[in-house]
Amino acid sequence: MALLEINNLAIHFGGLRAVDEFDLTIEKGELYGLIGPNGAGKTTVFNLLTGVYKPNEGIIRLDGKDITGKKPIQINREGIARTFQNIRLFKQLSVLDNVKVGLHNRYGYSTAASILRLPSYFRTEKEMTEEAYELLKVFDLDKNAATTLASNLPYGAQRKLEIARALATGPKLLLLDEPAAGMNPNETQELMDTIKYIQKNFNMTILLIEHDMKLVSGICEKLTVLNFGRILAQGETKAVLADPEVIKAYLGE
Amino acid sequence: MGRIKTYFSTMDRTSRDDFITYGGLLVVFIVMQGLLSAGMLSNQMRGLLVPLCVYAIMAIALNLVVGTLGELSIGHAGFMCVGAFSSAFFSKINPDMPDLPRFIIAIIIGGVVAGIFGFLIGIPVLRLNGDYLAIVTLAFGEIIKNIINALYVGVDEKGYHFSLSSVNDMGMDPLNGNIIINGPQGVTGTPRSATFAISMVVLFISLIVILNLTHSRDGRAIMAVRDNYIAAESVGINITRYKLTAFTISAVISGFAGALYAHNLATLVATPARFGYNMSIMFLVFVVLGGIGSTRGAIVASVVLTLIPELLRPIQSYRMLIYAIVLIVIMLVNWSPKSRAFMETHSLKRFLFKKGGKEDK
Numbered sequence: 155m156a157l158l159e160i161n162n163l164a165i166h167f168g169g170l171r172a173v174d175e176f177d178l179t180i181e182k183g184e185l186y187g188l189i190g191p192n193g194a195g196k197t198t199v200f201n202l203l204t205g206v207y208k209p210n211e212g213i214i215r216l217d218g219k220d221i222t223g224k225k226p227i228q229i230n231r232e233g234i235a236r237t238f239q240n241i242r243l244f245k246q247l248s249v250l251d252n253v254k255v256g257l258h259n260r261y262g263y264s265t266a267a268s269i270l271r272l273p274s275y276f277r278t279e280k281e282m283t284e285e286a287y288e289l290l291k292v293f294d295l296d297k298n299a300a301t302t303l304a305s306n307l308p309y310g311a312q313r314k315l316e317i318a319r320a321l322a323t324g325p326k327l328l329l330l331d332e333p334a335a336g337m338n339p340n341e342t343q344e345l346m347d348t349i350k351y352i353q354k355n356f357n358m359t360i361l362l363i364e365h366d367m368k369l370v371s372g373i374c375e376k377l378t379v380l381n382f383g384r385i386l387a388q389g390e391t392k393a394v395l396a397d398p399e400v401i402k403a404y405l406g407e
Numbered sequence: 408m409g410r411i412k413t414y415f416s417t418m419d420r421t422s423r424d425d426f427i428t429y430g431g432l433l434v435v436f437i438v439m440q441g442l443l444s445a446g447m448l449s450n451q452m453r454g455l456l457v458p459l460c461v462y463a464i465m466a467i468a469l470n471l472v473v474g475t476l477g478e479l480s481i482g483h484a485g486f487m488c489v490g491a492f493s494s495a496f497f498s499k500i501n502p503d504m505p506d507l508p509r510f511i512i513a514i515i516i517g518g519v520v521a522g523i524f525g526f527l528i529g530i531p532v533l534r535l536n537g538d539y540l541a542i543v544t545l546a547f548g549e550i551i552k553n554i555i556n557a558l559y560v561g562v563d564e565k566g567y568h569f570s571l572s573s574v575n576d577m578g579m580d581p582l583n584g585n586i587i588i589n590g591p592q593g594v595t596g597t598p599r600s601a602t603f604a605i606s607m608v609v610l611f612i613s614l615i616v617i618l619n620l621t622h623s624r625d626g627r628a629i630m631a632v633r634d635n636y637i638a639a640e641s642v643g644i645n646i647t648r649y650k651l652t653a654f655t656i657s658a659v660i661s662g663f664a665g666a667l668y669a670h671n672l673a674t675l676v677a678t679p680a681r682f683g684y685n686m687s688i689m690f691l692v693f694v695v696l697g698g699i700g701s702t703r704g705a706i707v708a709s710v711v712l713t714l715i716p717e718l719l720r721p722i723q724s725y726r727m728l729i730y731a732i733v734l735i736v737i738m739l740v741n742w743s744p745k746s747r748a749f750m751e752t753h754s755l756k757r758f759l760f761k762k763g764g765k766e767d768k
């Protein structure tokens with residue numbers, strides 16, 4: 155059974171069909187790319203998947219379970235985590251605390267335990283800190299993580315911290331919205347290695363939106379190309395990128 | 408001493424910060440209590456001790472909403488008002504209880520009733536953001552004050568009587584009845600149980616609750632909602648729940664402050680000067696001037712801003728003149744190129760940490 159199954163998904167904003175007749179199937183462990191020109195509806199698909207928008211038509215199934223129209227919190231608990239095109243970190247919190255917020259629903263103690271500093275507070279906080287540092291180490295962000303504010307990180311590190319925070323929620327499917335936006339070629343190369351590493355070592359299924367063709371052709375196994383809210387091409391990366399329709403949409407006639 | 412120093416250096420930044428706050432407050436308490444029992448404080452200063460604690464508690468309670476949660480509330484005097492009147496009510500109907508236990512129960516009742524109000528008002532109000540939230544909390548504060556000004560409560564052998572128009576409308580036995588809340592005349596004869604020591608204990612408890620909450624899983628979630636609610640939602644944080652938690656706890660602590668306030672006055676009246684809009688704005692000024700989000704700053708600002716007008720009362724007639732001069736001097740000192748150059752070369756930071764100054768260049 156596929157991890158993610160989307161059938162005939164559609165959303166309209168007034169008369170604009172932002173996404174229409176959208177189908178997508180992602181198998182467990184796949185690294186899938188979603189590409190298309192600006193305004194094609196890629197981020198709208200992400201927003202539909204994470205419950206920010208409710209679709210007008212269609213069904214989204216995660217691991218066989220219907221999650222269509224659920225709220226963002228519920229969808230995160232079902233196992234979809236995301237990053238954002240324009241970075242959305244908790245700027246006034248430390249790097250460590252950003253990841254610990256991601257761990258929020260996987261560890262628990264009561265409000266009373268935190269106010270009275272009961273043993274469960276110390277025990278759970280210690281476990282959370284340890285797991286957060288393990289995650290940060292993967293992204294090479296563990297140095298001074300407790301004292302550095304997220305807003306003081308360099309741009310590339312902020313993108314990585316967002317991925318770490320998303321992973322901390324323990325997702326089945328990770329959605330990355332333009333992870334390489336604004337990065338230089340070296341940072342992009344490093345990011346590609348990191349994404350590969352996550353796919354392999356966390357056994358993660360990843361769906362990413364990207365404009366950087368080097369990254370897309372370098373790591374994505376399959377692609378879907380969107381244009382004006384509709385699917386233009388779908389399949390193995392090489393075949394899709396060689397498709398004349400795709401080249402036309404990107405480069406014009 | 409050396410061991411304390413090494414322990415201090417192993418603490419992380421937040422616990423060191425908290426340590427300074429608790430320690431500073433403890434020193435202030437010991438000094439003031441010492442002066443108080445030695446009889447070395449002026450009458451004016453003695454009268455200010457409890458209000459100072461009340462304002463400090465209000466400042467840290469509001470800081471939880473404004474600084475930590477990032478929502479603007481300008482109706483916190485309303486929660487204080489609810490706490491004051493509910494606790495005074497309790498003390499009035501139990502005149503035979505011993506003083507201290509009655510006062511402790513009264514403080515708890517003040518907190519719980521204010522907390523219930525905070526929770527109920529929070530449910531609809533916290534769906535709003537920014538200006539809208541400020542307007543609704545402002546309205547709440549004014550409504551509470553006006554309702555209490557029109558509220559008559561009395562008790563006789565038949566039980567309690569209420570009215571919103573006049574004493575006679577309560578239907579109470581005029582001879583044997585006892586008026587508890589007398590409309591615009593408020594509550595008179597509340598036992599004056601609030602001492603400096605008890606007020607400080609309540610301030611300490613409030614401080615511990617707020618700092619421990621802030622540095623916990625819940626506190627992180629509250630700050631995450633403040634920093635970016637879309638991202639908080641995307642990692643599964645229940646926004647409404649954590650907004651409500653912070654708002655309710657803040658209301659409870661405001662209720663404590665109200666109880667202390669009520670038991671420091673012979674007559675408790677819900678006048679605009681005590682529980683109105685100006686009071687809420689004053690608490691907000693404490694928070695803003697203390698540095699939004701800084702608990703210690705809120706306490707310091709509340710003390711300084713309450714003391715200065717009181718201590719300068721003898722030169723009251725020159726007030727406007729002094730304001731103008733201070734304003735001009737501050738402008739000159741802050742912006743003239745020469746004074747800026749002087750500050751750069753003579754800053755306290757450079758004086759204390761000589762290395763730090765060089766690194767800047």
